[in-house]
Amino acid sequence: MPDPDAPREHPTRFGAAPSRNRWIPALAVVAVVGLLATLFGFGLRHDPAVLQPAMNGQAAPAFQLRTLDGRNDISLQKLRGQVVVLNFWASWCGDCRVEHSTLQEAFDRYRDQKVVFLGVSFEDQDSAARTFASEMGVGWPLLRDPGSATAIDYGVSGVPETFVIGPDGHIVGKTSGPVAYSTLSSQIAKASSEGS
Secondary structure (H helix, E strand, C coil): CCCCCCCCCCCCHHHHHHHHHCHHHHHHHHHHHHHHHHHHHHHHCCCCCEECCCCCCCECCCCEEEECCCCCEEECHHHCCCEEEEEEECCCCHHHHHHHHHHHHHHHHHCCCCEEEEEEECCCCHHHHHHHHHHHCCCCCEECCHHHHHHHHCCCCCCCEEEEECCCCEEEEEEECCCCHHHHHHHHHHHHHHHC
16 A cells, blocks of 8 residues: 555656656757758858868879870979969760860960960760860860879769869869859969969
């Protein structure tokens, strides 16, 4: 028989602990959503196309590549003292066609100012790359990259990707996706000023 003088528990106390435990997963979800919202908000303040890779400020990986026509070899070392715009592209890449007019405009403006433009064919057939170059009227040297060795050295994950290399051989900027004229001009100006 129960002791009438023993303290009595409230009838709802038995279910209190499980009820509190139900809120733990809900609070975890709220915390995760809050964290993702913060990261998303931070990301919106930055242009995702203009990356500041770990390579920025570091020496550009050396290369010596043959032109698509097979007539010349071009070495980054021999271009020291000039700004180099290194564009990785492919004939099968729609965004490469989109950005071509920007590259052409920049090429026309800067080619007489110690700025060298180079296009590196990325995982493409030489014949398709030459056809693309002919159709688009490309006026700068286009290079073969056997085994994508140079693309790997530069950390290229897709095309187009454009690097601007200063006269001292250090990377000044990188753009993934179609490069904007204003971005390219700004990176060329920065590279030129650092080299003077």
